[in-house]
Amino acid sequence: MKPAPFTLHRPRTLAAALELLAELGPDAKVLAGGQSLVPVLNMRLAAPAHLVDITALPDLDRVESSGAGVTVGALATHRAVEHDAGAHEHQPLLRQALTHVAHPAIRNRGTVVGSLAHADPNGEMPMILALTEGHVRAVSSRGEREIPAAELFVGPLETCLEPDEILVSATFGAARAGARTGFDELARRSGDYALAGVGMVLATDGDGAAETITGLSAGFVSVTDLPERLVLDEHVAGTPTAEAREVAEAVAAAVREHIDPIDDIHATADYRRHLAGVIARRTFTRLARTNDRPRI
Numbered sequence: 001m002k003p004a005p006f007t008l009h010r011p012r013t014l015a016a017a018l019e020l021l022a023e024l025g026p027d028a029k030v031l032a033g034g035q036s037l038v039p040v041l042n043m044r045l046a047a048p049a050h051l052v053d054i055t056a057l058p059d060l061d062r063v064e065s066s067g068a069g070v071t072v073g074a075l076a077t078h079r080a081v082e083h084d085a086g087a088h089e090h091q092p093l094l095r096q097a098l099t100h101v102a103h104p105a106i107r108n109r110g111t112v113v114g115s116l117a118h119a120d121p122n123g124e125m126p127m128i129l130a131l132t133e134g135h136v137r138a139v140s141s142r143g144e145r146e147i148p149a150a151e152l153f154v155g156p157l158e159t160c161l162e163p164d165e166i167l168v169s170a171t172f173g174a175a176r177a178g179a180r181t182g183f184d185e186l187a188r189r190s191g192d193y194a195l196a197g198v199g200m201v202l203a204t205d206g207d208g209a210a211e212t213i214t215g216l217s218a219g220f221v222s223v224t225d226l227p228e229r230l231v232l233d234e235h236v237a238g239t240p241t242a243e244a245r246e247v248a249e250a251v252a253a254a255v256r257e258h259i260d261p262i263d264d265i266h267a268t269a270d271y272r273r274h275l276a277g278v279i280a281r282r283t284f285t286r287l288a289r290t291n292d293r294p295r296i
């Protein structure tokens with residue numbers, strides 16, 4: 001199918017883009033990589049009268065990393081972030097999850113920030129923002145605001161953004177010293193949206209045989225309506241990493257009990273609950289066994 005007719009605007013400055021959005025109101029949509037919006041237009045699930053293409057705006061493709069977090073500009077593609085050594089060093093979950101986002105061709109054009117604005121519960125990036133307790137920066141002609149992940153996502157495919165706002169960047173929290181991170185997902189075919197995915201952060205203290213688990217948090221993809229950070233400390237804290245297997249089933253049971261999975265044509269809620277428990281148990285035991293940092 002082809003999209004309904006629209007007027008394409010391609011401003012060259014952020015100020016001009018914001019002015020356009022303020023003037024056009026809810027009849028306009030921001031266009032970034034187009035990897036979600038264009039299919040939506042082609043299927044006529046949306047028919048905005050105006051598209052404001054932000055790809056000509058300067059300085060929005062930066063990726064900046066430090067101990068405070070990884071800040072990704074609105075035009076940084078999935079692939080740019082996946083291959084950014086600083087981003088990987090400071091928050092390995094980004095690369096670990098991004099290799100599961102669609103196919104390289106889509107990652108070459110789609111943006112991380114666009115994924116957040118799209119707010120798809122099947123998308124990896126909203127969950128990683130929530131799990132790392134990150135935030136986004138939104139600007140409009142009325143001003144600027146910082147929105148924590150916990151407030152950004154208000155429903156499936158729905159954020160708290162106003163129609164005149166542009167997300168200029170997202171900041172993912174940095175991994176803490178001693179934390180191990182892992183990501184896993186189950187999909188019918190490589191590159192498909194997940195049936196269930198998990199991101200995990202395992203905190204430890206001490207070395208060798210004396211190493212102990214101090215905390216565990218997890219987030220899920222394609223399982224819950226809203227991305228969230230599930231804290232599982234009470235099931236694991238104080239357990240020596242060498243004995244992690246003994247509490248792994250408690251972790252899986254806590255996950256199954258806590259989540260309220262979505263039911264759709266791809267999988268039933270019960271099946272997703274089962275899968276979420278399986279990948280949570282597997283990822284936890286793998287992280288306890290090894291520092292799951294892929295090589296740069």
Ligand code: FAD
Binds near residue numbers: 035038100109123
């Ligand atoms: P666009 O498509 O341009 O925009 C998406 C939405 O966000 C629109 O509503 C737009 O108005 C809004 N938007 C974009 N940028 C901004 C901004 N800076 N400020 C305000 N609003 C903005 N994604 C996954 O996470 N996992 C997958 O496995 C996956 N598989 C895919 C498979 C296929 C075949 C395809 C076509 C896509 C897949 N995607 C997947 C989606 C892909 O990741 C998209 O690139 C991403 O979701 C959106 O980024 P974009 O830059 O393309 O945004």
